[in-house]
Amino acid sequence: MTPIFTSERIDFVPVSEALVPDYLAMINDRERVGRFIGRIQPITAEQDRWWVQKKLAEGAPVFSMLEKATGAFIGNIEFMDVADGAGELGIAITAGMQDRGYGTEAIPAMVRYGMDALGLRHVFLKVFPDNARAIHVYEKCGFREYDRTEDDVFMKITKDGLHIVPYTAANVPDVLSFERRLREEEDFWGWVIDDAYIAQVQKSFEGDAFRDALSFLAYMDGQAVGRIDACLIRSHFDGSTKAYLDWICVLKSYRHRGVAQALLERLRRELKTKGVDTLIALTAANEEAQRFYKSVPNSLMRDTGIWIDI
Numbered sequence: 179m180t181p182i183f184t185s186e187r188i189d190f191v192p193v194s195e196a197l198v199p200d201y202l203a204m205i206n207d208r209e210r211v212g213r214f215i216g217r218i219q220p221i222t223a224e225q226d227r228w229w230v231q232k233k234l235a236e237g238a239p240v241f242s243m244l245e246k247a248t249g250a251f252i253g254n255i256e257f258m259d260v261a262d263g264a265g266e267l268g269i270a271i272t273a274g275m276q277d278r279g280y281g282t283e284a285i286p287a288m289v290r291y292g293m294d295a296l297g298l299r300h301v302f303l304k305v306f307p308d309n310a311r312a313i314h315v316y317e318k319c320g321f322r323e324y325d326r327t328e329d330d331v332f333m334k335i336t337k338d339g340l341h342i343v344p345y346t347a348a349n350v351p352d353v354l355s356f357e358r359r360l361r362e363e364e365d366f367w368g369w370v371i372d373d374a375y376i377a378q379v380q381k382s383f384e385g386d387a388f389r390d391a392l393s394f395l396a397y398m399d400g401q402a403v404g405r406i407d408a409c410l411i412r413s414h415f416d417g418s419t420k421a422y423l424d425w426i427c428v429l430k431s432y433r434h435r436g437v438a439q440a441l442l443e444r445l446r447r448e449l450k451t452k453g454v455d456t457l458i459a460l461t462a463a464n465e466e467a468q469r470f471y472k473s474v475p476n477s478l479m480r481d482t483g484i485w486i487d488i
């Protein structure tokens with residue numbers, strides 16, 4: 179089946195009657211799926227086939243997610259009630275595929291599809307207040323709570339709305355687009371984006387070696403427009419953990435819109451939760467960088483940086 183769009187590990191294909199047994203196994207699992215999507219009564223194969231036919235006839239934006247590597251069914255994802263540039267997101271991942279990072283990968287891909295292909299400016303969703311996992315994943319993907327009742331938490335994401343997400347392996351393609359765009363807008367970047375570089379970046383997300391590295395990405399208009407990279411420094415000097423700010427960069431066309439401040443604020447919050455109280459940065463010599471660092475609250479320029487080649 180030809181995918182309508184794809185992400186790193188997932189093909190998004192139209193719903194189909196051939197997948198009805200997978201849909202039923204997913205949705206009729208009351209404990210691990212049904213109760214989270216308000217599905218109490220079991221669905222029959224006939225009802226499900228009717229649902230597939232109806233969605234296909236309507237040309238509704240509803241897709242089944244298949245694992246690229248194996249073709250196995252992951253779950254369904256859809257926009258409901260698309261009107262006036264807004265749609266409501268729904269997602270369900272079958273029990274055996276949950277907690278493998280597929281939700282975190284699928285949601286931003288679907289939001290981008292909605293914004294790019296369907297012209298959505300807002301994506302809404304509602305989630306049960308006790309569905310802590312879904313709320314955590316939605317927040318990670320940039321959704322923010324805007325209302326709450328006893329029964330539902332309402333969340334949304336807006337097209338040009340700035341949101342900050344942790345940098346994970348799933349974001350590597352977005353970061354490569356960001357880095358290519360940086361070079362189109364300014365031409366002084368010192369490293370080349372070749373296969374060796376991409377492999378090295380991808381490898382940094384494997385295993386434990388980079389567990390002290392903290393990186394966040396800023397998204398606007400459905401694309402990565404900035405990033406911040408830091409790492410923890412542990413020293414026997416006083417037994418403290420400090421952090422070093424390795425890089426902060428925003429696309430030239432998105433500067434002066436609070437992106438860098440939002441990235442720094444997100445990093446600060448993360449460092450606080452880790453008990454880190456000092457973030458050390460070397461400031462680039464250019465005037466724009468100097469101005470930015472001087473405007474950072476509670477910061478002080480002192481000492482002199484030195485680079486020692488090893």
Ligand SMILES: CC(C)(COP(=O)(O)OP(=O)(O)OC[C@H]1O[C@@H](n2cnc3c(N)ncnc32)[C@H](O)[C@@H]1OP(=O)(O)O)[C@@H](O)C(=O)NCCC(=O)NCCS
Binds near residue numbers: 253276279310318
């Ligand atoms: C909610 C759902 C879409 C998430 O997709 P997923 O692929 O399982 O999630 P991921 O593996 O991408 O991420 C799971 C995250 O939740 C965290 N998590 C797991 N259980 C959790 C819990 N009980 N409370 C808080 N966080 C939890 C994991 O640690 C992980 O976060 P991390 O990557 O920051 O460590 C999926 O589990 C699902 O379909 N569940 C059943 C139906 C449902 O709830 N749909 C949403 C209805 S609004």
